[in-house]
Each structure stands twice: as structure tokens, then as C-alpha cells.
Amino acid sequence: MKAVQILSERQMAVVEIPEPELKAGEVLLRLQYVGFCGSDLNTFLGRNPMVRMPVIPGHEIGAVIERVGEDVPDTLRPGMVVTVNPYTNCGQCASCRSGRINACEHNETLGVQRNGAMRERIALPWQKIIPAEGLDARICALIEPMSVGFHAVSRATVTDSDVVMVIGCGMVGMGAIVRSALRGATVIAADIDDEKLALARRLGATHVINTLSDNVHARLMELTSSFGPDVIIEAVGSPVTYRMAVDEVAFTGRVVCIGYAKSEVTFQTKLFVQKELDIRGSRNALSADFRAVVRYLMGQQINESKGQQTTIDVLISRIVAPEEASEAIAQWAEAPGKVFRILVKM
Secondary structure: OEEEEEEEOOEEEEEEOOOOOOOOOEEEEEEEEEEEOHHHHHHHOOOOOOOOOOEOOOOEEEEEEEEEOOOOOOOOOOOOEEEEOOOOOOOOOHHHHOOOHHHOOOOOOEOOOEOOOOEOEEEEEHHHEEEOOOOOHHHHOOHHHHHHHHHHHHHOOOOOOOEEEEEOOOHHHHHHHHHHHHOOOEEEEEEOOHHHHHHHHHOOOOEEEEOOOOOHHHHHHHHOOOOOOOEEEEOOOOHHHHHHHHHHOOOOOEEEEOOOOOOOOOOOOHHHHHOOOEEEEOOOOOHHHHHHHHHHHHHHHHHHHOOOOOOHHHHEEEEEOHHHHHHHHHHHHHOHHHOOEEEEEO
């Protein structure tokens, strides 16, 4: 069967691989759409130290169940539209023992530490299958990145009394904006791109800040009565934005970090103490986050069917065939700030 494979730095090709063997407790999926994410881009550019080449990318999945193996619950049936929780968990490490399996010490994510889903079919444990009946498979490929943003909002314990600043309006940041708005918070979106900021408004941001052209501190003081945001979610992974989060969050505020900084970050650590900050990491997502995103997207799709304008399709920058995947990701590498998601239609 056909698969997209990253062979080495900046080298991608369509290859033939064996059909998967369906085992007891597994579900055979026929892939419809698989998204390229930032980790796939870094793998393509040779900047992902967790990957061993060659690798099949892809963990943002819209699929249909083709067959089910023995010992699979009858709630999972052939023909169902589904997405996938692409992470593994060992069940033995400290994270797993505490119930936070999304942060498993030995996690292997599809397309990163193990071959991913950018292929025609894949067999996976039934526990990793998340039903999304009623959603278009194309939209299902957006669920995983949005769920990472939803999870960060849970880590921040956002409520309707909070002012939340989300730094970075990529797919994950958009997920955090949506979830914060759904919880009733006042949301401030920050990015360097005005087009992304305009979309953030449509997805629930009350205010926007262009961090290149605006005075960030002055604007935040204006919007928060000089207190600063109660919560700042860092969804970029830059030393500049990491420091911005600590500098600008309110006293006794919460900082949640999603982005991986590619270099060391120097802080004025006195602010950790003076502000008595809660600084929290946020990694991957839990099944509950996936289900919450499914409910949100279902509502958006229903609105669309009633003729109401939605923004979900705007998050899909481009849909390509497997043979076009190499060209598409290379073009993304040249202009990373202008792309939300590229989907490969399998």
C-alpha cells in the first residue's frame, strides 16, 4: 500500500509498504486525511532529535473504520468516522501512575518516535480510537492539534473570571483561544501576523495584540486595568515569548507552557517568587480533551449546515495528494507563518 515517508533531511517520497496485520484488540483504519504538524516540519528540516529516519509522518487523523479485530467493543463499528489519540503510555512511570498518561515518560507519538499515519491503512489498539460520527473526516484531522490547546486551558484552570493571554495563534494556540472563550474567559490573542489575529477574533478572542507593531506591555496594562493577565499560555516556543509570559502575567498568575524552545531561556527568576507564580507545563492531551474538541467541531459543523458562517475550514490551508506532499511541506518551510494546516488526502 501507499505511504508518505521522510527519507532524510528535506527528502520525502511516496513508498510502498506492506498492508498492516489486524490483531485481536485492534481496529483497522482507512485513512482519509492526515495533517502535517510542526513536528513533521521539523523532522523534514532535520531539526527533530526524537526521530530516527526514515519515518512515516502523521498523527493528525481523519479516518474510517474498515474492520475490527476480536475483543473490540461493539461501540466501534466498520464505517464509523473516527480520529486517533496518537500517544502511547507505559502504565508504569510516575505520570501514568498519577493518571496523567498524556505526559508518559516513555510516550511514543505516531510520526515521531514511531511510524505515523500518512499511509492508506493502519491498525491501532481500540483504546486509541476516538469516535467522531457526524463529523467530516477532513475536519477530524484538526482535532488532535486543537486538543493540545484545550488541554493547556485545563492545566491553567481557566474560569469565566480570568483574563487569558494566548501567545501564538497557530493551530494549538487557536485551540487554547477557543477553549478559553468557551469557558467564558476574556481572551487576548497575541501573534506577529495580522491575518492570524483576525481569525483569532472570529474564534473567540476579545482583544488582539500584534507583538511586532504594538507595545505589548502598554496594551496589556490598558486591557487589564494595569494588573496583567491572570493566565498566559505560551504556544510559540521562543525565548522571547517565554520571557514575555513571565514578565507580563499578573501577580499570583498562572503561566502554561506548550511550546518547545529550541534554545536555552534566561529568566529574571525573582519574578517567580515576587509574583508567586504557578508555572506549568502542558503536554499532548487526554481523551477528554479530544472529546471536548469533537463536541465543539460538531457544533460548528451544525451551524455551517444551517447556513451560518464558520471559521473551521479557514484553518485548513491546503489539501494535497500524497505525491504533492513533499512540495507542500517544502513550501511551508519557506513561509511557516502563513500556514495553519496542510492535509494530505490519502
